[in-house]
Amino acid sequence: MFRKVVFFAFLASVIFAAGCRNQPPQSRVALADEIRDDVLASNIITRPILQTTDFILGRGMVVTDYTRRRNDAGFTEVQVQGYSQASQVLRFQYQFEWIDADGFVIDSKTNVWRPYSVTPKARWSIRGTAPRTEAVDFRLKTRNWE
Amino acid sequence: MIRTILLTTIVTAVAFVGGCGPRTENIDVHHDTGPAVMGLDYRDFDQAAADMVESLVRSSALKRDRTEPYVVTTGRIVNDTMQRIDTDQLMAKVEQEMMNSGQVVMTSAVGGDGPQDEMIYQARELRYSDEFDQANVPEKGQIVAPELSISGKIIQRNVRIDRNRQQVEYYFQLYLTDLNSGLRFWQNETFIGKRGSSRSVAW
Known part of the structure; x- marks a missing residue:
């Protein structure tokens, strides 16, 4: 007992x-x-x-915040932040999509899948810079790193 | 009878083997799930070019207090790998994005491997030819000289891990230089590494 x-x-x-x-x-x-x-x-x-x-x-990543600014040359920069709840290194790919004032996705050679990995139980941040000054908004997509 | 059976068997076997062969399919470039290769494929060039352009845009190296864009030429891009690479695979993407950013105009008149478009000079050879209306022939002193040059290098290093595995390292390096002062405004290196069977050939 x-x-x-x-x-x-x-x-x-x-x-x-x-x-x-x-x-x-x-x-x-x-x-x-x-x-x-x-x-x-x-x-x-x-x-x-x-x-x-x-x-x-199935603990993974959590997004907590993002910050946005315009750099000296007029391009939008964003930093998406979060933390990993996982006990192992998380490997994935991400892709930024940049959107102009009319809501159109800006076609660019920089819209590619990029590899990224996150330390277990740690904060992470992903940074992206728009390829055109016309970009006013963004979307961030992720997928498994196969 | 035996001949007919033999022939039928062979035809059936050939058709069966042919049907089992790998199928040709177009690559879905947006969601390519194909395995990585030890050499450089289009995904590596896409990633390297994207990293380069983003670094350049982020650096604000092309910011200047004037309204007109810089005139830029592509100098020498050295292929220091074991592969036959047309360096335009990288530079065409970088140049395209630089121009689309509105910060630069590329010149086709001069380049590391000669002018991008020979017609610029061939058209000037028509001067004083009676066969051509001179109104459309370019006048002297019209070509705009470049202000900046992009040069670079692609490096490959093969590292043997053990008897069965190897590591192939690729370094993409680009430099942006002011042709007037010789000063370097920006540079960036992108690394792409691969690990795999030593039987795979990286060239």
């Missing part, structure tokens, strides 16, 4: 810790699980369980 209680208490704490890990990392420095101090959420025993939990829950 006592064993069962301990086991369920341990399981509950792991799930609770896993839930806490769902929050965006507050620190400016992202230390990998393997090199930072052990905490309940990521010590050598619970880490595989949490990684499995992340995998089962």
Whole structure:
């Protein structure tokens, strides 16, 4: 009976810790699980369980914000920001589409799929620069890096 | 009878083998799921050109307090790889995007490998020919000299990882130079790396 209680208490704490890990990392420095101090959420025993939990829950990337500005030459620059909830490196491809004031997509050789990878449990940012000064808006598409 | 059976068998076998051959299909360039190759394919050139143009636009190197665009020529682009590459595969995209950005005009009169369009000079050979109405023949002193030049290099390095695997590294380098002062306004390097079987040939 006592064993069962301990086991369920341990399981509950792991799930609770896993839930806490769902929050965006507050620190400016992202230390990998393997090199930072052990905490309940990521010590050598619970880490595989949490990684499995992340995998089962399908945790991936979250977009939190984007910023936009015009550079000195009049081209729109954007930076899309977010964080990764995954326990492993996420590799994917992204593509920017630039849109003019009339809502038309600007045809450009720079509208290509580009590779990107995100550190586990860390913030990321993708930056794009419009190829024409007419661009006023953008769309960001992603796909799996096959 | 035996001959007929033999012939029928051969024809059937040939038709079967022919039907099993790889099918020819057009590449979906927007969602190309084809496997990567050790050499350079169109996706690599697209990515390298896009990175170059974005870097140039982001740098604001072509910003100047004048309304007319820069006149630019393409100098020498050295192919230092083991592959037969027409460097226009890269530069045509870069030039096109630079012109579309409204910041530059490319000149076809001079270039690293000679003029892009020989007709500029052939048309001038018609001067003083009685066979041609001189009204349409270009006058002297009309060609606009370039102010900036783009030059560059594509480098390949093959690194052996072990007996079965190799790594091929490609470096795309471009430089933008002011022809008047000789000063370099911008430069960028894009890296594309591939890892695969050492049996794959990267040329």
